[in-house]
Amino acid sequence: MSEVSKVSIKREEQRLVTSGLRAIGEPEIALRLADASLLAEGESLLHCLAGYVRSGERRLRDGDTVAYGYWLLKVRGTPGGNLEILERSPNGRDFDPGATLTLSYWRDQHRTCTQAGVDFKPPRPDTLVAVAPGVMDGDPVEGVRYPSPAHMSGWWFFTDRYDGDINKVKTEHLYHVTAARPDLAAFLALPPGFRFSQKAGSKVWLDPVVAAEPAD
Numbered sequence: 001m002s003e004v005s006k007v008s009i010k011r012e013e014q015r016l017v018t019s020g021l022r023a024i025g026e027p028e029i030a031l032r033l034a035d036a037s038l039l040a041e042g043e044s045l046l047h048c049l050a051g052y053v054r055s056g057e058r059r060l061r062d063g064d065t066v067a068y069g070y071w072l073l074k075v076r077g078t079p080g081g082n083l084e085i086l087e088r089s090p091n092g093r094d095f096d097p098g099a100t101l102t103l104s105y106w107r108d109q110h111r112t113c114t115q116a117g118v119d120f121k122p123p124r125p126d127t128l129v130a131v132a133p134g135v136m137d138g139d140p141v142e143g144v145r146y147p148s149p150a151h152m153s154g155w156w157f158f159t160d161r162y163d164g165d166i167n168k169v170k171t172e173h174l175y176h177v178t179a180a181r182p183d184l185a186a187f188l189a190l191p192p193g194f195r196f197s198q199k200a201g202s203k204v205w206l207d208p209v210v211a212a213e214p215a216d
Helices: 036-055 100-116 174-180 182-187
Strands: 008-012 015-019 029-032 065-068 071-077 083-088 095-097 128-131 142-145 152-158 170-173 194-197 203-206
Touching (some): 008 036, 036 065, 036 100, 071 100, 100 203, 152 174, 174 182
Parallel strands (some): 029 083, 128 152
Antiparallel strands (some): 008 015, 015 029, 065 071, 071 083, 083 095, 128 170, 142 152, 142 194, 194 203
């Protein structure tokens, strides 16, 4: 049995704690979830982090941040010598205990990508997105993701209010958009070249013309 495979997870109601890291001189990692339906995703997260630690790829210390899918996590030391997981707040300003938002994004985005039969390609939440009038007000959205440079997510969001005037399209950090429109988060990990529409139900499809564009 490999060292990595010896990590186990103890479940205490809606609190999860690794078991096996202390034996190699590393702190155990704890996670508390507000949503019991995410316990399986929470166990996968802890196994992932513990695997990195035990393999020597990553050592976690108080204050370290870790990207997990679309969202950002932080670990904080506890009086008992463990580390607890926090996640970035929806508006990006603070870190809150737990990982409910992170794991919800992870689950929903993987579900969308699996249904579309494509790889999981989440953008960073601090990248930019082009937003047309009506998006932040809750109107049904049509989105398209272009190949883009690193500071851009590639996503453009439109509604029926868009009249073709590009000057009315604004750029926002993606985390501002998902804070206002969490319903859009499930589509974000679709690869460049994909479109979606919330009209008459959610539809997802590949646009070969968009996919072939250069990432200028």
